[in-house]
Amino acid sequence: MYSTLEQKYQRIQKELMAGALALAGVFLIGTLWYALVEGWSWQDAAYMTIITLATVGYGETRPLGDRGRLFTIALILMGVITIGYIVNRFTEAIIQGYFQEGIRLRQLRRAMESLSGHYIICGFSRTGRQIAIEFQAEGVCFVVIDSDVESVRKAQEQGYTIYQGDATLDETLIRVGVERAICIVAALPSDAENLYIVLSAKYLNPGIRAIARASTEEALQKLQRAGADAVISPYITGGKRMAAAALRPQVMDFVDGIISGTDRQLYMEEFLLDPKVCPVVGMTLGQARLRAQTGALILAVRRNDGTLIGGPTPDTVFMPADVLIAMGTPEQLRTLNQLLGPIGSKQLRRPKKI
Template sequence: MADRLIRRFTLITGVLGFTLALGTAGFRLIEGFSWFDAFYMTLTTITTVGYQEIRALSHAGRVFNSFLILFGVTAMFLAVGAMTQTIIELELQDSYGKRRKRRMIENLHDHFIVCGFGRVGRNACAEFERTKAPFLVIDRDEQRAARATNAGMLAIIADATQDDSLRRAGVLRAKGLIAALASDAENLFIILSAKALNPKLTVVTRVTEEEAGEKLRRAGADTVLTPYTMAGRQLADTLLRPHVVEFLDFARSNLGQEITMEEVCVSSKGELRRRTLGELLRLQRSGAIVLAIRQQRGETIFNPSPDVEISAGDFLIVMGKRSSLKELEQILTNQ
């Protein structure tokens, strides 16, 4: 669409420019007008404003002007028609785009909402894109929202601290929310609003001032991250345990397109809750590695043995090929 509009605008500009140049040169050569008078005569002719001639034209000048009227007026009408068509197409495209975006938002379920498309929000969205998780961006800054849209993301221009904005984003159907605005106070408002609208929503946020972390937790935040504390610990760990840090970084981001880490919830369907981990892996036969089990009662078992029993509501932290993890997830959720 953009390329077609550019070509159309270039064509209109070229035709009008050629007509003005042709008429100006013709009146200059045939009638001896000054360059400005020749341009003025051409402009009044092709725009049909009805002004009188600057001075009486010769026979040759009238013949030339007759052809200029036919060609120039036709070119002007075509240009006006093309510009009108362009404006109408842009309006229709904008209207269709808004309706399409509204339908896409209405079709979202179990999605994630990212409030703020700053540095933190952009990195969170990049991870959602990498894992193909459904998500929506809310930002009141038009340029940031446009940047997200241009990157192929679903984004709306709205104030995330307002209940209506969160409803537009489908907070009642959402699975989780990231409050990533620059101000702790604004993130607090988002958490209060989101939890009031959807108490089951999982909300995570970042905090600038460490003292505000407890307030955000009391407001309903499930996880509060302190970037400066995390960065300080990682810097120290890089010196104290460099190989551990290198492995964790590798496990998080350098596993490649086919290898990933995921968490899979054990469904309450079927008889799976009476199986051991070893029986499950033999049933799957695809080589997924179970790193840990987060049991429903809150205990985490690292490097679980094959004899550990799996119960409904447990989460398996697994690593392996995406196809293998998908197969394991189907076994855990469909049986």
């Protein structure tokens, strides 16, 4: 709720600053009057103004005529009104906890500025909430953007980092560190808003991976043309999965296990082959002996040009920037991660349970 806290804190700051400036203006008016109109010294004029504004009950520094006394009465009224306003704003700030919110705002600002290699979820509706649950289960760093107060409250209750704002605006995306993020998920109900998010994110960070939600086939195509790396239609995907569950129930049970984690034995993970640190680049699958050394099963290889090799054979050669998709126990995948990147080229997330 970074944006809301910021607005509240800025409002109380402006009100207190306005009160302080008004009080300074009243002091200046009083000093100038006693010095220039009454002909007093600057020291006496400032002293008279202070004791008048403070209403301490001291006598006049020098005798005043009717005109001077009328001005002093007006000066007292201006001072009482101004000081009363400041006290009122200050009391409200204490009661409403604005100063505590200011501390929290600074903490949130530092947290936003420190985000790097994180994920951004735009929209905290039913789709966004499920994505957040999955991200939290995977142990990845992410931030949520939503403009709805109720959605922000629900995200806070779950302990998520939340920014209240319009995700289609460049300013909002910059606030959540889109330049340093590795992935953004546009999960708003509106296809047009998701399109704006993808366009803005790709402009601000051309290397970011953009995932978008689409309601129709036309929106899906437009989002793809806008640069989305993956476009998911809940209706199309849901229909395909339901048909597959009816036709191939055992296969779908296995796939659902991969996606939702209904089993506690096997996991899936992907590994990027960095040629600078990965010793198997240039080897074949048979030469690398990954299965024998780790026990993990290599299910597929994604080439740098996007070509997918499913069920690679022992003759499949590992090329630079290939992505290996593997399945195994947590220990097997951890061993495979160490083997592929001996100096930690990829931090292994908590693998997906199947």
